[in-house]
Each structure stands twice: as structure tokens, then as C-alpha cells.
Amino acid sequence: MTGTPLRMPDLRCEDARQVARDVLSAHGVGERLAADVLLVVSELVSNAVRHAGGVTGFHVRHLRDCVAVDVSDATSACPRAPGTPAEVPGGFGWQLVNRIAARTEIRCGLAGKTITALIPLPAAT
Template sequence: MRAGVSPDSVPAADALLITSELVTNAIRHGGGITHFHAALADDALHLAVSDPNPDHPSAHPTAHGRPGGYGWPLIQLLAERVDITPLPDGGKTITAIQRLKTADPT
């Protein structure tokens, strides 16, 4: 893998989950994806997903047996940093940074 991380490692699985949740939330709650960007820098994955909805995400308990409500808390738990930036057109960009390598203990 280009980032030097095995595709079957925990950091790779976390990166896939963060990406999936950001994209799913933009589609389900944000009115669709207006921008997507992923880049590797400083041993971390930098993700940016934009949507036209200005509302910030929030954790919602599962309602009446309907699945869901766990994506935003998972993103916050797994990502090293999460930022929400309002856009001039009324939408928002959510940027998440997830470290792909752990610090060398030596």
C-alpha cells in the first residue's frame, strides 16, 4: 500500500470506516456530496467531504428500531482530528485526519 500500511491492518480498516461514514452521512443527511478529497500526508489520511446542508452533524440515538445513529460518534472516536467548515454557499465541509502509522516506541 502506498502509505506503507497493510490493507488488512486496523489503521486501514479505521480509514475505510471513517471514509464510508463521512460519505454516507453526506448522502443521507447532507443532501448529497458536492466535493470529496482524500490525500496522504505526514503518515495520515486527510479526508474532506462537502455537502449542501449547513447543519452540523450530531449523534442521534436509534429511533424506534431503525438502524443508524452511530456514524458521527465513530468518526469522532476514530479520527485524530475532525473539523467542520461552513461554506459560503450555505453548505459545509467536514475534514477528518486519521493517523495511519503509530509512533515508533524507540
């Protein structure tokens, strides 16, 4: 994890957002992109806490062309797919993550899953 080490079972959205802010600030990321990244962090961490027993891993990385947010939890159950009918409760946060991120990846294993959201950096002008 980049930033202050946190005990994963105790990770709260506000702690995760602060770690993300620290990473983004260190790389001079603008306000608009930072707001998008913080929203993705909030959604993925709150979903892990609410639906998957908590966060088992968290990492924010500033890469050449994007910011990557990785959130791991202890269940291999996938988030509700975008396109879930509106009358079915929930799933809106996952849809939001997929609108903000250029790409999302879900890697499942025996110990759970990791979701990576790749949020593109703005094109240089």
C-alpha cells in the same frame, strides 16, 4: 481528489472507499489503519448522501502524521454532536468517526460544509 476522478453527485460509498484504498496502498498503509480510514470514509460519505443531498467534494490525503479524509456537501447543517442521548435516533456514525479520528473539523460556508477527519498514523517503532 486523489485517485480516479469521479462525478461528485454520483459518488457512492464503494467508489469513495476504492479511492481511499488506492491512496492508502500507494503509501503502504497497514491493514488496521486502512480499516479505520475506510470506516470513516463510509460514514462521512453515507451521511452526506443520506442527510445532505450528496457529496460535492471528496479527498483523501496521506500526510506526515495522519490520513486526512475530506467530505463536502451542500448543506451547512452540522452533524449531530457526540453525546446525543441514546434515545434519539441516529448520530452513531458521527460518534464513531470522532472515536477513530484524532480530530474532526467542520468548515461551513455559503455553499455547504466540509468535514475533515484526521486519522493518526501509528507511531514508528
